[in-house]
Amino acid sequence: MKPELVLDAHTHVWPDKIAGLALNANPVPGLEPRGDGTVSGLDAAMDAHGVTASCCLGIANEARHVDSVNRFVADLASARRYPVGTIHVDLSVEENMASLRRHGLKTVKIHPLFQNFALDDPRLWNILEAFGSEISVITHVGEGGDARTNALSSPKMIYDISRQFPDLTLMACHFGGYKILDDAEEMLSGADVILETSWPPTLTTLAPDRVKRLIRNHGSERIVFGSDWPMTNPGEEIAAIHRLGLTDDETRQVLGGNLARFLDLSVS
Template identity: 25%
Template sequence: MNARGPMDVQQLAAIDVHTHAEVSAKGAASLSAELGTASQAYFKVEGDRSPTLPEMAAYYRERNMAAVVFTVDAEHATGTPPVPDEEVAEAAADNPDVLIPFASVDPFRGKAGVRRARRLVEEYGVRGFKFHPSIQGFFPDDRMAYGLYEVIEETGTVALFHTGQTGIGAGVPGGGGIRLKYSNPMHVDDVAADFPHLKIVLAHPSFPWQDEALAVATHKPGVHIDLSGWSPKYFPPQLVQYANSLLQDKVLFGSDFPVLTPDRWLDDFAKLPIKDSVRPKILKGNAARLLGLTS
């Protein structure tokens, strides 16, 4: 029987909508050794920062924060099995006060993947799905993925897409075979048009396509932007401007933990010229509404 109580959204300091489960309970990593080492070098991660899911729960509980947590299923392209979605969901069920489970289903899994996505929602309570087009090797507007989007839209869960450059493969010869072109946020515009009730998050400041991301998010009501993967001190000026104005109800705090900690992100975010009325929306309110969390 779970000893932890339900999430008390009103008492939370923040909701981090972008964290990675990188190690399974059996010790298997979600990336190859080459890509994992390159990612840690890119983000200047010191020491071994690969927490287990229970350790992630304890980390966020100490900070009075909740965290959306997911893996990335890119087995078709990389040959590396992901941390199991079921394991992520079970850890969240054991720690419902702080962990919010997302899943990841490789679009190349076809109809079996579509069935799997529905089962993960109905039987495991996942609240959204993470896509990483550059690692998975597909354009988001490829019809191959539309069956997954149909399930996500129908179940009212969230589709979160990596956008822009990625630290995965950076510095490895040929970028480890990872192609940046797949993560231009304009490829998500067709998805937002074809699935008008789908809740979408464009993850990260979308370098070098920041203006494209802002255009899609201002044009399509269901599209949001999370601010993960970058220290806020490096945010482009137009992103800060839109977060403070037109997109103040659609921008979300995300860290990219464990490669970027919420502590560092929040310290740098505090120095940005964000309006007092907007700051709590970005840190918690917008995520709580998008995820359907009760206060």
């Protein structure tokens, strides 16, 4: 039997020498890492839990680290690892685009909690305008820090971006609103936004019926699986998707088919 196609839209990795420091530098209350954040640790987790390929997300908390982060993730590219780069609003549009193009990156991760800028920052919108349909975006949305940093992203901001930049492939992590799922459902259900499923410490903290309803209301063809490794166990998160009671076709779409289509991934 052909193995199940599982594409993980949301994993974090760092160089071995800083992985431990990076994991502990921005602790999220109530969450403990389930992995070590290294590339070899991710590979082992993928092998253990039947993940076909993973998006490896790079995040530069400061502008001076953008190009080195992009170089690191670009060097990870393989049949099993899809590199996702970074940008920062303290660099010009031209500097951000030059770094992405230099390293051949087609997708970026934005993380307002750690990068300390809002999703409605005009400087970010200038960068998104330059992306057009060339560069896709995966972004954190919702809580995970203090009140000030929590306010840097919201479902409303995601909705506004989707309306302003219709050519942009936009993926919103945590169903579009970590810890604020009511707001995300109200604002984003049916919107032209791809929603990603991670919900650390585990998706099982949400009622399965609610998750299934959310997926179907939004459209299963616009949902992608993400684990948020190393903060979760990918195997547990895959099992949680299987237990939602979706049809076999919906499950196949969510676990891999949709992301392959959105990012034009050649996987087998």
